Every structure is written in structure tokens, then in C-alpha cells.
Amino acid sequence: MAIAHPTPISDQPAPPDPRRLHAANRAAVAFYREQLGGEHARGVRDYLRNRGLATLARHDSDDGPAQWLVGYAPRAWTALTHQLRAEGFTDQELLTAGLSVRTRNQRLIDRFRDRLMFPIRDPAGRPLGFIGRAAPAAGPAVPKYLNTPETALYRKGTVLFGVAEQQDRIQAGWRPVVVEGPIDAIAIWLSHPSNSRSGAIGVASCGTTLTHAQASIVCNMPGAGSGIVVAYDDDPAGHTAIERAWSVLRDAIPPGPLLAAELDGGDPADLLRSDGGRAAVRNAVQDQAYPLVQAVIDHRLTKLTTRxxxxxxxxxxxxxxxxxxxxxxxxxxxxxxxxxxxxxxxxxxxxxxxxxxxxxxxxxxxxxxxxxxxxxxxxxxxxxxxxxxxxxxxxxxxxxxxxxxxxxxxxxxxxxxxxxxxxxxxxxxxxxxxx
Incomplete structure (x- = not known):
């Protein structure tokens, strides 16, 4: 008679349920949105107004400016963690979603504190993670941007910020513009009236240099045939990023020309604050765009003369x-x-x-x-x-x-x-x- 051996019990944790992780991120989006309207977020709202982005603080609808779902992570150590625990999420779910971190003494605290929060969503609109920008009052030792780490949902090299929010313009064949940060992407979006029939859409690479997977997404957009524009900061880091973007996009075999935006020493968000800012952004990424290879040549010569x-x-x-x-x-x-x-x-x-x-x-x-x-x-x-x-x-x-x-x-x-x-x-x- 065969002896039945007991099934060994694995000490590995059960794989996370993606539905629970999506739900936790949605709850975090709602929490951050609510916090942006509070008294303690006045400085952040002032910052948005000074950058020409005050409309992002509106809560009156899920389309128009509110479609970006920008929020604020308060300065408190455990505000989000306590809220989501109260809503029934477990500590493991908060850790796996990248919303909380564990301290040395095993205490659970919020990953994002005192930051302007930009949800990163997939094309279907489901939140995968966040980009957190340090509040204006943050000191110089605080990193300017903090992203959700790699999780079961979020692989930063495979998604682009701004895709979910601009599906209508993407499907209408608007020209894609690759930018560095979320504010640049929103600046391009704001520069076009809602009733525009054509224009440009800004997508950001979520705090990383452009990857081959992201380049493939851009090259497959309906508007890529009219050209793909790269609009990075006019500084040494931006020049390096432009060379990388040119190489990666070229290898992805774009259907149209590769172009560089004429930003006159700034970035799209800077242009938005200038006189005639919205028109200046539109011109920089459309009418005044020039061959990207020309920008690469100029940057290489500048690098040589600097050295x-x-x-x-x-x-x-x-x-x-x-x-x-x-x-x-x-x-x-x-x-x-x-x-x-x-x-x-x-x-x-x-x-x-x-x-x-x-x-x-x-x-x-x-x-x-x-x-x-x-x-x-x-x-x-x-x-x-x-x-x-x-x-x-x-x-x-x-x-x-x-x-x-x-x-x-x-x-x-x-x-x-x-x-x-x-x-x-x-x-x-x-x-x-x-x-």
C-alpha cells in the first residue's frame, strides 16, 4: 500500500492579486486628489498657478484638466498608509504596490511625502504607479523626482506618462513629442485648445532614458508618420538624453522623420510660462522643429569644445x-x-x-x-x-x-x-x- 506523503507547505508568499494592486493605486489616486484641495497644499497650488498649471487642481470632472488626476502627498509620515489600511488593504499589498515602505524597526510609512503626485496609467486608464515631484518648499537635499519602484504592475521602461490621458488625440493622429517629465507633457497638452483638430501630444519616459519598448510605443502611434519630436532640456543631461533618444528611435524604424523641438534654451514647461506661452509651445514642437540628427551633431561639437x-x-x-x-x-x-x-x-x-x-x-x-x-x-x-x-x-x-x-x-x-x-x-x- 502506497504511503501518501503530505504536500510540503511553501514558505513563499502568494503572488499578488493584480486586481487588489490596481484597487490600492486607485484608492491612492483618490486620496492624493483630495489632499490637493486641503489647506496644507496651498503652496503646491501656488506652484501650479505660477507654472501656468492651476487648472490641474480642479476636481469638478473626470475629463478636461481633471483627467490628469494630479494630487498631493502630504508631509505626514503615515497619512496614506493609515487611510488604505482603514479601507481594508493589507501591509503586504501596500508594500507590493510600492505605496509604502518598511523602516529599519519594521514600521510601515508612506513612500511619497510632501510631493506633487502624477499617476502613471496604462492605456486603459488603470493606475500603475506614480511620479512624485518634490514640493516647492523642499530643500536641495530632497530628490526632485521620486518614482514608484518596479512592481508587479509597474515596469517603468515599458510605459509612457500621458498615453492614457490623451487617447483621443493619439487616435486622431496628432504628432507625438517625447519629453522628460510629466509637467512638460501636460504643458504640450495645455498648449492646444480642446477643440483643436490637429496638434502635438507630449509623452514622458517616466524618469528614465527612452527605452526600446517606449520607442516602439511612440513609433506605432498613428501620428508618428508626420514626425516624432524630441523635446528635452537644453543642458548637458538633456543633450545626452537626446543622443540616446535619437539612437533608440532610429533603431525602432520610425514611419516619419525624427525631429528636435526648437526650445530656445528651456523646455516645454518653461515656454508655457513665457509671453504667448501656449503659442510658443505649439510653434516649438511643430512649425520650428528641425532634424534630430542636426541636434545630435550640434551637441557632439559642443561637447568637444567643452572638453x-x-x-x-x-x-x-x-x-x-x-x-x-x-x-x-x-x-x-x-x-x-x-x-x-x-x-x-x-x-x-x-x-x-x-x-x-x-x-x-x-x-x-x-x-x-x-x-x-x-x-x-x-x-x-x-x-x-x-x-x-x-x-x-x-x-x-x-x-x-x-x-x-x-x-x-x-x-x-x-x-x-x-x-x-x-x-x-x-x-x-x-x-x-x-x-
């Missing part, structure tokens, strides 16, 4: 700078843009087009050599070289005007019919030889 202030004072330094940015010329979407970018480099560095042409030829030579080396290694069953292999020029770059040494140009288009091509053929570095 080496005298770099452009001699020929060797200027040539080194040309070599540093010339690979980006192959990212142009067409011949006209490539020529414009090359001209911009010559003006910035004080060199001739012939210098850019030679640097481009060197770059093509390296690309061909690297690709050939990789092919040889593969044929021998060896791993490819560890150095990166440059991407082949896109089809659009086949139409890039060949820069002559005298600064004039002629067009060589390998895709054109034979009777429309220049006589002769080009060798590996772009020189035209007679047949």
Missing part, C-alpha cells in the same frame, strides 16, 4: 572634429538634408566642403574594410571583429551629392535609369572614373 576649448584653433583639431561627426551625415533622410548638414558642419568648424568630403571618403573606406574583414572571418568560421561595423548608407544616401574638392557638387544616383546617370562609375571612396 577641449582650443580644439578648433588649428587645422588638426578641426579635422578631428569633422571626423567625429561625419558618420552622422549618413543618417540624413535625403540628399538635400545631407547637404544642409554638411554645410552646417563647415560653417561651425570653419572648414571647406572638401574637408568634409575627404572625411566621408575615409569613413566609407573604413566601413568597406570592416565589412570585408567580418565576411572573411565568418567564412573561416571565426567570430567577427569586436569593433563595431558601421551601418551601410541608406538608400536615400545613394542620392547624396558628391562633394567636389572645389566645393561644387554633382549628383550621383545609383538608382536612376542608365541614361540619367553621370558618365563613369564611382570607386570605393566616391571618385568618378571614366569607363
Amino acid at each position: 577641449h576649448p582650443r580644439l578648433f584653433e588649428d587645422v588638426a583639431g578641426r579635422c578631428a572634429a569633422v571626423r567625429a561627426v561625419v558618420p552622422l551625415l549618413f543618417e540624413a533622410v535625403n540628399a538635400a538634408q545631407a547637404t544642409e548638414l554638411a554645410t552646417r558642419v563647415t560653417e561651425r568648424l570653419g572648414v571647406g566642403l572638401d574637408t568634409v568630403a575627404i572625411a566621408m571618403a575615409e569613413h566609407v573606406d573604413r566601413s568597406v574594410h570592416d565589412a570585408g574583414t567580418a565576411l572573411e572571418q565568418a567564412a573561416l568560421g571565426r567570430p567577427p571583429p569586436t569593433h563595431p561595423i558601421h551601418r551601410s548608407p541608406s538608400a536615400a544616401i545613394l542620392a547624396f551629392p558628391t562633394l567636389r574638392m572645389d566645393g561644387t557638387t554633382h549628383r550621383t544616383d545609383a538608382r536612376a535609369p542608365a541614361d540619367q546617370r553621370p558618365v563613369g562609375r564611382r570607386d570605393s571612396i566616391g571618385r568618378t572614373r571614366n569607363s
Whole structure:
């Protein structure tokens, strides 16, 4: 007779119920919303008014400005924790949802205190977590932004703030604008009247550099075909973020051009406070937007001059700078843009087009050599070289005007019919030889 062995009891906690976590976050949204209207939140309301965002404190409806559900986490240590316990949520649920934290003496306290609270929601509108901005009276030692940690619901690299709140504009095909923070996203939203038939929508990457998953979300928006705009702060951190966004969005194969907003040294939230702020924001992210690769070139040259202030004072330094940015010329979407970018480099560095042409030829030579080396290694069953292999020029770059040494140009288009091509053929570095 077989002996029945008792089923071992696991000491692992039961997996969290997503429905309970969503419910806890909804209760937190309601609590923070109520707190924003209290006397202790007067300073936060003043801050919203001074930033041109006073309308966000309205509680009169779930659409219009109130659709953003902005709230305030009070300064008290356990205000939210006590409230949600009273509503029947367990300590484990509050910890798992990222709403509370446990101290060294095992006491449960609120994660967010004295902060302006922005719910992060999925496209269906369910709250997943929060972005908390320090209140105006917070000292310099307090982190400006604090996010919900990674939880069973919230994976910050896979969601974008502002998607749930702007589903109507997204489906209407408005142009997406990637921004750094929630206030920038709301500033773009406020800059368009509610009865606008077209415009731009701001989405924020929730306190992280743009990820591949977030880039995929943006590229799949109906309005991405008219262009995707990046509108980050005009500072060193913002420049680094722009380079990252350009690389990630390019790899996601956007359906339209990649553009940078003309922010004149600020960000969308700063522009909103300027004279004619709403119109200024609209112009910056629509009419005045320019190729993102141009912004990347400018930032790389600025970085070089910051590190080496005298770099452009001699020929060797200027040539080194040309070599540093010339690979980006192959990212142009067409011949006209490539020529414009090359001209911009010559003006910035004080060199001739012939210098850019030679640097481009060197770059093509390296690309061909690297690709050939990789092919040889593969044929021998060896791993490819560890150095990166440059991407082949896109089809659009086949139409890039060949820069002559005298600064004039002629067009060589390998895709054109034979009777429309220049006589002769080009060798590996772009020189035209007679047949």
C-alpha cells in the first residue's frame, strides 16, 4: 500500500492579486486628489498657478484638466498608509504596490511625502504607479523626482506618462513629442485648445532614458508618420538624453522623420510660462522643429569644445572634429538634408566642403574594410571583429551629392535609369572614373 506523503507547505508568499494592486493605486489616486484641495497644499497650488498649471487642481470632472488626476502627498509620515489600511488593504499589498515602505524597526510609512503626485496609467486608464515631484518648499537635499519602484504592475521602461490621458488625440493622429517629465507633457497638452483638430501630444519616459519598448510605443502611434519630436532640456543631461533618444528611435524604424523641438534654451514647461506661452509651445514642437540628427551633431561639437576649448584653433583639431561627426551625415533622410548638414558642419568648424568630403571618403573606406574583414572571418568560421561595423548608407544616401574638392557638387544616383546617370562609375571612396 502506497504511503501518501503530505504536500510540503511553501514558505513563499502568494503572488499578488493584480486586481487588489490596481484597487490600492486607485484608492491612492483618490486620496492624493483630495489632499490637493486641503489647506496644507496651498503652496503646491501656488506652484501650479505660477507654472501656468492651476487648472490641474480642479476636481469638478473626470475629463478636461481633471483627467490628469494630479494630487498631493502630504508631509505626514503615515497619512496614506493609515487611510488604505482603514479601507481594508493589507501591509503586504501596500508594500507590493510600492505605496509604502518598511523602516529599519519594521514600521510601515508612506513612500511619497510632501510631493506633487502624477499617476502613471496604462492605456486603459488603470493606475500603475506614480511620479512624485518634490514640493516647492523642499530643500536641495530632497530628490526632485521620486518614482514608484518596479512592481508587479509597474515596469517603468515599458510605459509612457500621458498615453492614457490623451487617447483621443493619439487616435486622431496628432504628432507625438517625447519629453522628460510629466509637467512638460501636460504643458504640450495645455498648449492646444480642446477643440483643436490637429496638434502635438507630449509623452514622458517616466524618469528614465527612452527605452526600446517606449520607442516602439511612440513609433506605432498613428501620428508618428508626420514626425516624432524630441523635446528635452537644453543642458548637458538633456543633450545626452537626446543622443540616446535619437539612437533608440532610429533603431525602432520610425514611419516619419525624427525631429528636435526648437526650445530656445528651456523646455516645454518653461515656454508655457513665457509671453504667448501656449503659442510658443505649439510653434516649438511643430512649425520650428528641425532634424534630430542636426541636434545630435550640434551637441557632439559642443561637447568637444567643452572638453577641449582650443580644439578648433588649428587645422588638426578641426579635422578631428569633422571626423567625429561625419558618420552622422549618413543618417540624413535625403540628399538635400545631407547637404544642409554638411554645410552646417563647415560653417561651425570653419572648414571647406572638401574637408568634409575627404572625411566621408575615409569613413566609407573604413566601413568597406570592416565589412570585408567580418565576411572573411565568418567564412573561416571565426567570430567577427569586436569593433563595431558601421551601418551601410541608406538608400536615400545613394542620392547624396558628391562633394567636389572645389566645393561644387554633382549628383550621383545609383538608382536612376542608365541614361540619367553621370558618365563613369564611382570607386570605393566616391571618385568618378571614366569607363
